[in-house]
Amino acid sequence: MNIAFIAHDRKKEEMVNFVIAYEPVFNGHTLYSTGTTGMRIMENTGLSIHRFMSGPLGGDQQIGALVAQNEMDLIIFLRDPLMAQPHEPDIIALLRLCDVQGIPVATNVATAELLVKALQRGDFAWRELVHKYKPGEV
Numbered sequence: 001m002n003i004a005f006i007a008h009d010r011k012k013e014e015m016v017n018f019v020i021a022y023e024p025v026f027n028g029h030t031l032y033s034t035g036t037t038g039m040r041i042m043e044n045t046g047l048s049i050h051r052f053m054s055g056p057l058g059g060d061q062q063i064g065a066l067v068a069q070n071e072m073d074l075i076i077f078l079r080d081p082l083m084a085q086p087h088e089p090d091i092i093a094l095l096r097l098c099d100v101q102g103i104p105v106a107t108n109v110a111t112a113e114l115l116v117k118a119l120q121r122g123d124f125a126w127r128e129l130v131h132k133y134k135p136g137e138v
């Protein structure tokens with residue numbers, strides 16, 4: 001599965017701890033992130049992550065481009081609900097595209113945990129069909 005990690009600054013420690021806790025589950029999947037989030041995760045785990053640009057510089061939009069093409073299977077996006085972000089429109093756009101494509105997205109660690117347990121159980125297997133049959137190819 002293609003999985004993306006994104007965390008705002010005051011949520012990065014929570015993200016790192018979360019990924020450490022579920023590292024064996026994430027291992028073996030294709031992992032993506034915004035710039036700083038991915039750097040922090042890689043510094044603290046053995047995971048290899050494709051890092052896009054930092055969020056405020058366009059990283060959310062780069063991940064959004066994969067969502068628009070229905071190529072992202074799960075997004076864990078720990079947002080800071082108590083601090084305004086300069087790139088708020090990019091964040092809203094990414095979440096909107098997740099809704100357009102029906103992509104599971106967790107915006108807090110409680111939901112992230114449920115989705116990761118579902119991933120572990122194989123509940124995301126249906127996404128393989130999406131990868132197999134791209135729009136226009138069915």
Ligand SMILES: O=C(CO)COP(=O)(O)O
Pocket residue numbers: 006007008009034035036037038053054055056059060085091
């Ligand atoms: O701002 C972000 C998401 O909106 C996260 O970006 P960084 O991972 O580069 O800090």
